[in-house]
Amino acid sequence: MPFVEDxxxxxxxxxxxxxxxxNVALPPAASKKEVYVELHLKNIDQKNAAxxxxxxxxxxxxxxxxxxxxEHSRDKDPEVTQMPDPSDLTDEYLREALLKHGVKAGPIxxxxxxxxxxxxRKLLLHSxxxxxxxxxxxxxxEKRDDIESACSVLEEQKPEEAKKIKGENDKAxxxxxxxxxxxxxxxxxxxxxxxxxxxxxxxxxxxxSKNVTKSxxxxxxxxxxxxxxxxxxxxxxxxxxxxxxxxxITQMVQEMESRGSLSDCTVKELNSxxxxxxxxxxxxxxxxxxxxxxSTDQSLYHxxxxxxxxxxxxxxxxxxxxxxxxxxxDTKPTTTGIYVTPRRPIKGAAQRxxxxxxxxxxxxxxPVTLERREVERRLVSIHIQILFFFFVACILxxxxxxxxxxTVLALLDSFSHxxxxxxxxxxxxxxxxxxxxxxxx
Amino acid sequence: xxxxxxxxxxxxxxxxxxxxxxxxAGIGEVLGKRLEEKGFDKAYVVLGQFxxxxxDEELFRDWLKDxxxxxxxxxxxxxxxLKEWCDAxx
Numbered sequence: 001m002p003f004v005e006d007x008x009x010x011x012x013x014x015x016x017x018x019x020x021x022x023n024v025a026l027p028p029a030a031s032k033k034e035v036y037v038e039l040h041l042k043n044i045d046q047k048n049a050a051x052x053x054x055x056x057x058x059x060x061x062x063x064x065x066x067x068x069x070x071e072h073s074r075d076k077d078p079e080v081t082q083m084p085d086p087s088d089l090t091d092e093y094l095r096e097a098l099l100k101h102g103v104k105a106g107p108i109x110x111x112x113x114x115x116x117x118x119x120x121r122k123l124l125l126h127s128x129x130x131x132x133x134x135x136x137x138x139x140x141x142e143k144r145d146d147i148e149s150a151c152s153v154l155e156e157q158k159p160e161e162a163k164k165i166k167g168e169n170d171k172a173x174x175x176x177x178x179x180x181x182x183x184x185x186x187x188x189x190x191x192x193x194x195x196x197x198x199x200x201x202x203x204x205x206x207x208x209s210k211n212v213t214k215s216x217x218x219x220x221x222x223x224x225x226x227x228x229x230x231x232x233x234x235x236x237x238x239x240x241x242x243x244x245x246x247x248x249i250t251q252m253v254q255e256m257e258s259r260g261s262l263s264d265c266t267v268k269e270l271n272s273x274x275x276x277x278x279x280x281x282x283x284x285x286x287x288x289x290x291x292x293x294x295s296t297d298q299s300l301y302h303x304x305x306x307x308x309x310x311x312x313x314x315x316x317x318x319x320x321x322x323x324x325x326x327x328x329x330d331t332k333p334t335t336t337g338i339y340v341t342p343r344r345p346i347k348g349a350a351q352r353x354x355x356x357x358x359x360x361x362x363x364x365x366x367p368v369t370l371e372r373r374e375v376e377r378r379l380v381s382i383h384i385q386i387l388f389f390f391f392v393a394c395i396l397x398x399x400x401x402x403x404x405x406x407t408v409l410a411l412l413d414s415f416s417h418x419x420x421x422x423x424x425x426x427x428x429x430x431x432x433x434x435x436x437x438x439x440x441x
Numbered sequence: 442x443x444x445x446x447x448x449x450x451x452x453x454x455x456x457x458x459x460x461x462x463x464x465x466a467g468i469g470e471v472l473g474k475r476l477e478e479k480g481f482d483k484a485y486v487v488l489g490q491f492x493x494x495x496x497d498e499e500l501f502r503d504w505l506k507d508x509x510x511x512x513x514x515x516x517x518x519x520x521x522x523l524k525e526w527c528d529a530x531x
Contacts, residue, residue, distance in 0.1 A: 104495075106493060106494055106497070111490060111493065111504070112493055112494060112500070112504075114507070115494070115500050115507075116500075118503065119499075119503075
């Protein structure tokens with residue numbers, strides 16, 4: 001456990017996971033938080049103080065080893081006071097520790113054990129080093145600690161995702177990312193709450209309003225409660241709070257970009273659903289209707305007809321676009337902050353549609369090439385001609401080489417024989433004898 | 442993309458069967474001997490280790506380095522060879 005924190009501040013789920021991580025038997029499911037806190041205090045905090053008591057024999061044996069490891073490592077290395085030496089951990093603990101750093105370990109057997117231990121050491125060094133880099137002041141550290149614990153609410157709901165991110169990116173980056181995100185969240189929520197403290201009727205909201213009355217710094221640290229309250233509160237109760245509060249759209253845009261699935265419910269609260277539809281539709285229409293809109297004297301920003309913009313809604317732009325407002329006073333603000341100023345379609349000179357005077361052929365080819373192609377189609381291709389030539393040459397060569405003189409003469413005789421009988425007779429045109437001669441053979 | 446050696450191609454072309462560990466790409470005589478001393482006498486034993494490490498590149502390379510002292514290129518060759526074999530036959 002890198003941070004020493006009061007277990008009473010942790011949620012039940014977090015306590016449960018901590019107890020599981022330390023192989024402590026969980027109390028029955030319906031037990032109250034105090035039971036968990038007690039167990040947590042008894043087992044984990046004692047372990048931190050180099051004392052451990054457990055039920056199973058195995059655990060006591062391992063725990064004894066581990067507690068000695070704690071003391072030993074503490075004497076050795078003051079930096080690694082929070083984590084025991086990886087070589088003293090059991091396989092289970094090693095796997096848990098690796099999982100905390102986002103590494104899904106395979107089987108930890110004899111051959112793989114040292115590798116995983118080294119990996120854990122590397123990860124510990126990285127995480128320790130990064131934490132030191134980013135600690136500016138004590139106050140900041142405190143806030144970060146609180147937010148760390150607060151963000152456990154998020155961790156429950158997307159544990160794998162967060163841990164994957166941890167594993168892949170720098171751990172510090174994630175901290176910053178999450179802090180920024182939670183800070184933004186706090187700004188929005190605290191601003192919202194300041195605007196309408198009277199509307200908070202529900203008990204969860206009461207706690208929120210209490211926080212608002214405290215100093216703003218403390219409200220940041222209580223972001224966990226705010227987050228929990230937000231996720232529980234229904235959308236209807238909080239809608240009206242949006243209309244006239246200090247409402248930052250750009251921050252919302254950043255939120256929407258940086259959030260995961262959890263945030264959808266909160267974003268839906270912050271965005272009225274109608275507004276969201278309106279904006280997306282208006283954007284789409286603006287792009288599609290560029291060609292259709294011929295009227296130039298009308299407003300350049302095409303508003304769709306079927307969506308009624310909410311009347312009482314004023315969304316002041318913090319990081320406003322004053323230029324746009326000067327040039328196009330008719331533009332309506334969008335929740336996404338995207339302004340579309342369509343360009344007039346370029347058609348041709350003097351707004352006349354372009355008409356081509358002659359049609360282009362399909363392929364741009366010179367007449368000489370066309371002629372050549374015609375010729376080539378008629379004649380047999382050159383390759384085939386060459387091949388045929390070589391083929392005939394080979395046959396003749398083969399005959400010349402292989403056939404002996406005697407056979408040649410025999411062949412010639414036979415040929416001449418036939419030829420005398422039929423061929424010559426055939427050659428003589430118009431004689432009746434030819435047919436008679438042919439019929440003889 | 443780096444080209445693969447003949448050894449790699451030969452290994453990946455067919456099931457490894459009882460091929461010795463020196464048939465692996467990147468593992469020559471010296472490294473092969475060291476592996477055999479540690480008990481990895483056949484290619485399939487190294488394959489077993491590769492699979493136990495869940496085909497993780499970093500872990501496998503570390504393991505190779507620790508076990509037989511392979512350098513980075515040899516590690517890479519061996520890893521690539523086994524990975525491709527697994528893709529083809531496993």
